[in-house]
Amino acid sequence: MSTPATPAQWRAALKAEGVAFTEFAGWTTRGRDVATGKIFGPVHGVLNHHTAGANSLATIATVGRPGLPPPLAHAYLPKNGVVVLVADGRANHVGLVAKNVFDAIVAEKPLPKQDKSQTVDGNDSLYRLEVENLGNGKDVYTRAQYDSWVRFNAALCRLHDWGAGSVAGHLETSVEGKPDPAGPVEGYGKRGPFTFTMAQLRADVAERLAHAASWNPPTAQETTPMAPAYVNLGLLHGYQLASGEWTEIEFTQEWNDETGDHAASSAVFVAGPARFTGTLSLRFEHLPEGDVVQVRQSEYEGATLKQDHPIDEVIGTPGGTFRTIALTNRLGAGRTMRMRLLNQSAEQIEVASAVLKALVWKES
Known part of the structure; x- marks a missing residue:
């Protein structure tokens, strides 16, 4: 259990972890705390999504979707790998989370299959990152995008003294059958193309957390691709x-x-x-x-x-x-x-x- 990051803590944590980022105008005061009468926090983890669209910054920050007022996330990660900070308060993003999964995130234990009989409001206590991807199984996450994805999650985990078990995907928490995040990845470190999984993301976050925040993953030395x-x-x-x-x-x-x-x-x-x-x-x-x-x-x-x-x-x-x-x-x-x-x-x-x-x- 942790107090949500202040704008200064966001900036310091992302900078230390090597995350390239920009700030969307008004992000430090943007949130749905007043509109809902619910204060964001304490926080327990990071929930990861893909946008299922392109150029989604305005939708996430100020426009929203039908029946879902903005902001829809705390940060947005486009293809260029430069994170955009969107909101510092409560975001309208997670919806209902299976309580058994939420409890596992809090305890940093392996996530069970969702029990839909009991739910909690994930908007209360989970950060959200929206990663730009069409979600069609063909659109590729760029190498720069995935590197920032790992660093972003690690930065929040390091800030709050969490392990990689505090990192989850919408498909793991949703009681509505959400499929995200998913899709092919261009590569990461020495790794060539691979298919995104939350297990791999958590493994890469755990690897970062085992090093200093300034650590960079080793890159391939080969000048030609190695045949598998x-x-x-x-x-x-x-x-x-x-x-x-x-x-x-x-x-x-x-x-x-x-x-x-x-x-x-x-x-x-x-x-x-x-x-x-x-x-x-x-x-x-x-x-x-x-x-x-x-x-x-x-x-x-x-x-x-x-x-x-x-x-x-x-x-x-x-x-x-x-x-x-x-x-x-x-x-x-x-x-x-x-x-x-x-x-x-x-x-x-x-x-x-x-x-x-x-x-x-x-x-x-």
Whole structure:
């Protein structure tokens, strides 16, 4: 719980983190506190959105949308990567937030699936950043834009002594099925093109927070793009998944022509230093309808678990359950990545198939 940033604190925090920014006229006194009779704060986190439009500054700052008076955010991030400060008070942006997700943001715990039965007004206590993107799955976030995106979130986290767990996306909090933020990213640091995920944004914010605010991510030294390796792994046979235990997926077949950084019958699918993007397709049998299997990427050094990444959930459906999960991550030197499953059903279920396809860029 923190007192909202003052204009002076906004400026100092963004400047220290290396965020290029400008100030929209009147931002220091703009807000909906008086109009609503509700004071903004205390604050608990940062909520990230995409605009689903272009040149949205006026809409966000002074025009609003039908039935939604401005300001619609505290800051706006266009393609050039220069943040525009829009409002310092309460903004009309978040709407209803699933209470179970809000509580997880406050506690900086992995965000659960939204429980729509209980909600809170996110406008009371979450900062908002609107990032310019059409939201059509094709419009690309620029490299400069994503770099400022990471720095902006890190600046507010550092100001309030929060971790990256205080960073969330509208798709994670909304009870209305909002899909944002989403879309392809041009690149970041040494990383080439990748698909935006909140898990990756939080990982990049966490990396910044592990350094001084003046830190800059290393950039690629190569003069030509590095060709990725193709990894295509699966199971020869299904296996049983007991209830209540984290179990590693042991991939037992490789379908590509070149040898990858893994051995046959191994839970390791990539070794660092590397970055990768791809999918994991899972099919379960005997998972009761509505029951859950949790899926997560986990980093190891040797046999020691070093870091767990945010959880994805697979929910049982009639007649067998299928789910494809997007994978995007970066792995440091000396670490390996594994996929782990937790069967939360009381029943023993079968992992009928698991197919992992990824492009892996090795780093020096």
